[in-house]
Amino acid sequence: MNEHDLPHDPLADLGFETRAVRAGIERTQFGEHAEPLFLTSSFVFTSAAQAAARFSGDEEGFVYSRFSNPTVRTFQDRLASLEGAQACLATASGMSAILAVVMGVVKGGEHIVSSAGVFGATAQLFNMFGRYGVQTTYVPLTDAAAWEAAVRPETKMFYLETPSNPLTEIADLDAISAVARRHGILLVVDNCFSTPALQQPLSQGADVVVHSATKYIDGQGRVLGGAVLGSQKFIDECVLPVLRTAGPTLSAFNAWVLLKGLETLSVRMEKQCANALEVARWLEAQPGVARVFYPGLESHPQHALARRQQSAGGAIVAFELKGADDASARAAAWRVIDGCRVLSITGNLGDVKSTITHPASTTHHRIGPEARRAAGVGEGLLRLAVGLENPADICADLGRGLAA
Numbered sequence: 001m002n003e004h005d006l007p008h009d010p011l012a013d014l015g016f017e018t019r020a021v022r023a024g025i026e027r028t029q030f031g032e033h034a035e036p037l038f039l040t041s042s043f044v045f046t047s048a049a050q051a052a053a054r055f056s057g058d059e060e061g062f063v064y065s066r067f068s069n070p071t072v073r074t075f076q077d078r079l080a081s082l083e084g085a086q087a088c089l090a091t092a093s094g095m096s097a098i099l100a101v102v103m104g105v106v107k108g109g110e111h112i113v114s115s116a117g118v119f120g121a122t123a124q125l126f127n128m129f130g131r132y133g134v135q136t137t138y139v140p141l142t143d144a145a146a147w148e149a150a151v152r153p154e155t156k157m158f159y160l161e162t163p164s165n166p167l168t169e170i171a172d173l174d175a176i177s178a179v180a181r182r183h184g185i186l187l188v189v190d191n192c193f194s195t196p197a198l199q200q201p202l203s204q205g206a207d208v209v210v211h212s213a214t215k216y217i218d219g220q221g222r223v224l225g226g227a228v229l230g231s232q233k234f235i236d237e238c239v240l241p242v243l244r245t246a247g248p249t250l251s252a253f254n255a256w257v258l259l260k261g262l263e264t265l266s267v268r269m270e271k272q273c274a275n276a277l278e279v280a281r282w283l284e285a286q287p288g289v290a291r292v293f294y295p296g297l298e299s300h301p302q303h304a305l306a307r308r309q310q311s312a313g314g315a316i317v318a319f320e321l322k323g324a325d326d327a328s329a330r331a332a333a334w335r336v337i338d339g340c341r342v343l344s345i346t347g348n349l350g351d352v353k354s355t356i357t358h359p360a361s362t363t364h365h366r367i368g369p370e371a372r373r374a375a376g377v378g379e380g381l382l383r384l385a386v387g388l389e390n391p392a393d394i395c396a397d398l399g400r401g402l403a404a
């Protein structure tokens with residue numbers, strides 16, 4: 001297959017929403033309507049010769065669910081269709097998707113350039129690879145020149161999330177992918193926050209997309225899952241050997257739950273983005289709020305870029321409270337959290353239930369004050385992951401602590 005050809009998808013001409021409910025389905029002889037759930041660890045063969053052909057790869061077919069299962073394949077084919085990818089491999093979690101990419105791409109003595117604003121466990125994973133001789137340099141997401149300056153002869157991978165967490169900064173995928181291409185470096189984008197419903201990085205210069213399907217793809221906080229998407233060659237040669245050997249595989253049951261999640265992805269994202277915009281506008285008008293970070297607001301420094309790259313602003317909103325010093329800013333932020341009766345107090349995101357968190361004392365606590373300052377995570381900063389509740393109830397919840 002040519003590097004840019006998509007595999008034959010009988011639904012290729014149909015809209016995103018149609019493919020989200022129908023892509024990847026292969027009906028069995030029973031003619032079931034819903035996607036079947038294949039809870040089986042292994043598959044049987046009709047003869048010794050067939051067993052040999054399946055194991056050698058001469059014959060297509062399922063062998064063992066560590067690396068092949070029909071329900072998992074339906075999920076992979078559906079997500080590949082939505083991201084516009086040649087191929088997809090599902091993994092047990094978002095972190096195992098990232099692990100599989102790092103293991104498949106870099107070796108001792110090689111180098112990664114990563115956005116400084118990545119998910120905490122992702123940076124910890126990259127740092128852990130220091131043990132195996134892989135170095136990582138962290139650069140500001142929005143500074144394409146800094147990405148270029150960080151390139152070494154041994155750099156193999158660029159890694160970023162856009163929008164970033166928690167400040168919703170936007171990476172210029174055109175600019176950063178141009179740098180990557182010039183140096184023959186693989187650009188990997190974690191598309192967890194936007195999902196393919198809002199942006200498809202492979203069509204904007206990325207080589208590989210990773211997902212934590214635990215977040216918006218499930219969307220209802222039930223299971224962990226992840227995925228890696230890219231060219232057939234990349235998936236077959238770099239990721240499949242890791243998955244097949246190390247086994248951080250998505251379970252068939254979780255794949256089935258995630259398929260149900262994909263069915264409602266576009267309607268959830270559309271409504272959650274609309275709710276987030278409404279909450280963000282309301283927050284901008286509150287006297288106790290110093291600043292609101294949301295790509296859908298005209299006040300966002302990269303609003304124009306976000307409009308070009310994403311079909312909506314996403315469902316993550318961060319805001320900074322006014323405070324005379326760190327202690328009073330933290331007290332004000334905690335007061336807002338403690339005034340909430342509807343919002344869940346948790347660091348998780350992507351659920352239809354809205355959540356609120358104080359990054360400085362939770363998700364970004366372990367990186368220390370120095371790194372927090374560099375990342376722009378102050379004591380007065382709060383992060384919302386807006387769900388499907390009535391937005392007026394969300395604003396009323398936040399209003400209690402803000403008024404105090």
Ligand SMILES: *Cc1c(COP(=O)(O)O)cnc(C)c1O
Pocket residue numbers: 093094095096119121122161165190192193211212213214215224225226
């Ligand atoms: C949660 C998250 C991950 C890790 O995913 P898990 O499914 O929890 O392993 C990676 N990237 C981002 C942006 C996340 O939010």
